[in-house]
Amino acid sequence: MIEVSLKGITKSYGTHLAIPPLDLEIPKGKFVTLLGPSGCGKTTTLRIIAGLEKPSGGELSLAGRRAYSGDTAEFIPPEKRGLGFIFQSYALWPNMKVDRNITLALQQSKLPKADIAARLEEALTKVQLKGMEERFPSELSGGQQQRVAVARLIAARNSILLMDEPLSNLDAVLRTEMRAELKRLSRDLGATTVYVTHDQVEALTMSDLIVVMNGGRIQQVGSPYEIYHQPSNLFVAEFIGDPKLNLLEGDLVQDGKQSAISYAGVTIPLPNQAVHSGGKVKFGIRPERLTILEQSRPNTLMAEVDVVQPTGSQTIVSLNANGQRFTVLVSRFIESWPNKRVWLEFDGSAIMLFDNKTGESIKSDLQRGNANAA
Numbered sequence: 001m002i003e004v005s006l007k008g009i010t011k012s013y014g015t016h017l018a019i020p021p022l023d024l025e026i027p028k029g030k031f032v033t034l035l036g037p038s039g040c041g042k043t044t045t046l047r048i049i050a051g052l053e054k055p056s057g058g059e060l061s062l063a064g065r066r067a068y069s070g071d072t073a074e075f076i077p078p079e080k081r082g083l084g085f086i087f088q089s090y091a092l093w094p095n096m097k098v099d100r101n102i103t104l105a106l107q108q109s110k111l112p113k114a115d116i117a118a119r120l121e122e123a124l125t126k127v128q129l130k131g132m133e134e135r136f137p138s139e140l141s142g143g144q145q146q147r148v149a150v151a152r153l154i155a156a157r158n159s160i161l162l163m164d165e166p167l168s169n170l171d172a173v174l175r176t177e178m179r180a181e182l183k184r185l186s187r188d189l190g191a192t193t194v195y196v197t198h199d200q201v202e203a204l205t206m207s208d209l210i211v212v213m214n215g216g217r218i219q220q221v222g223s224p225y226e227i228y229h230q231p232s233n234l235f236v237a238e239f240i241g242d243p244k245l246n247l248l249e250g251d252l253v254q255d256g257k258q259s260a261i262s263y264a265g266v267t268i269p270l271p272n273q274a275v276h277s278g279g280k281v282k283f284g285i286r287p288e289r290l291t292i293l294e295q296s297r298p299n300t301l302m303a304e305v306d307v308v309q310p311t312g313s314q315t316i317v318s319l320n321a322n323g324q325r326f327t328v329l330v331s332r333f334i335e336s337w338p339n340k341r342v343w344l345e346f347d348g349s350a351i352m353l354f355d356n357k358t359g360e361s362i363k364s365d366l367q368r369g370n371a372n373a374a
């Protein structure tokens with residue numbers, strides 16, 4: 001069932017078209033992240049769903065109910081949309097204690113006192129803030145304030161939650177903890193969550209579905225696996241992945257029945273792909289799918305180690321080969337590489353192909369369901 005539906009939604013600011021017609025369907029109960037670079041229209045889209053921004057046209061439905069229509073000028077105000085929010089600043093009332101911050105909306109909706117007390121108790125327990133109900137927000141740490149905002153959502157029991165970069169003010173350790181907490185919250189409430197971030201790690205770790213945006217346009221909607229392993233174009237491929245994928249240009253050739261890439265005298269068979277068109281292509285390979293060898297083997301590329309950066313559990317190695325910079329991710333701690341001269345081996349099963357001109361992903365004949373290609 002579709003919980004949030006945008007059909008041809010547009011938004012202009014004066015002559016600036018921030019959101020060209022946008023179609024998006026968000027299934028009930030899913031955690032969906034809008035991801036993209038600064039200015040791509042994530043926040044505008046979320047604010048349109050919230051009702052904080054009026055679209056310039058199109059149609060928006062929430063839980064099967066029309067919330068906006070450009071044709072009929074229908075517009076349901078934010079407070080009547082039944083949504084829960086957490087935005088970058090937690091929007092806590094500084095002059096109210098924790099308990100009142102959590103229950104204010106419930107009191108305004110005239111819920112019986114006993115129910116409010118029960119919900120407050122449940123919410124405080126869930127976010128582990130029991131004993132802090134008498135404090136003002138200024139007497140709490142950033143993480144605790146964040147948890148008050150989460151508690152408010154738990155107490156309100158909204159079926160659609162909207163979150164805009166809610167973790168960006170937190171330090172790295174707290175951010176990791178809060179990621180798990182928000183994911184748990186969304187799951188426990190059975191809520192449909194629309195989450196905005198420019199942080200790909202947040203998107204990959206938290207989402208059921210990721211919507212990658214650029215310039216107001218949706219580039220791809222897919223599971224974290226699809227977005228990472230089967231990007232629909234070069235923009236998505238380069239935007240996702242840290243360190244970035246290695247992007248090269250080579251020739252797509254037929255090697256017997258199989259397709260292969262020919263690059264700098266190296267032939268890389270593509271075991272998962274049979275592509276009948278040939279010629280120049282762009283191809284990408286993620287840093288963890290390249291292997292550094294100490295000795296030459298057939299179809300390996302000679303390279304020179306440049307910089308070695310251990311991150312703890314992994315090491316990022318920068319190399320130069322064929323007049324280009326390569327990045328390899330090695331899954332262990334390495335302080336320095338013993339020999340500068342090494343060879344790179346490509347995992348052909350992990351190669352992504354892109355049209356040289358359009359940058360669109362080249363689907364193999366197998367992916368297109370062409371039986372002849374098998």
Ligand SMILES: Nc1ncnc2c1ncn2[C@@H]1O[C@H](COP(=O)(O)OP(=O)(O)OP(=O)(O)O)[C@@H](O)[C@H]1O
Pocket residue numbers: 013016018036037038039040041042043044045198
């Ligand atoms: N009130 C406004 N007036 C004019 N232009 C605006 C306004 N709000 C947003 N924009 C423009 O609309 C586009 C989308 O902005 P939006 O804030 O949605 O991007 P974003 O992806 O959320 O970026 P960020 O990650 O930096 O918050 C940008 O080009 C921005 O400059």
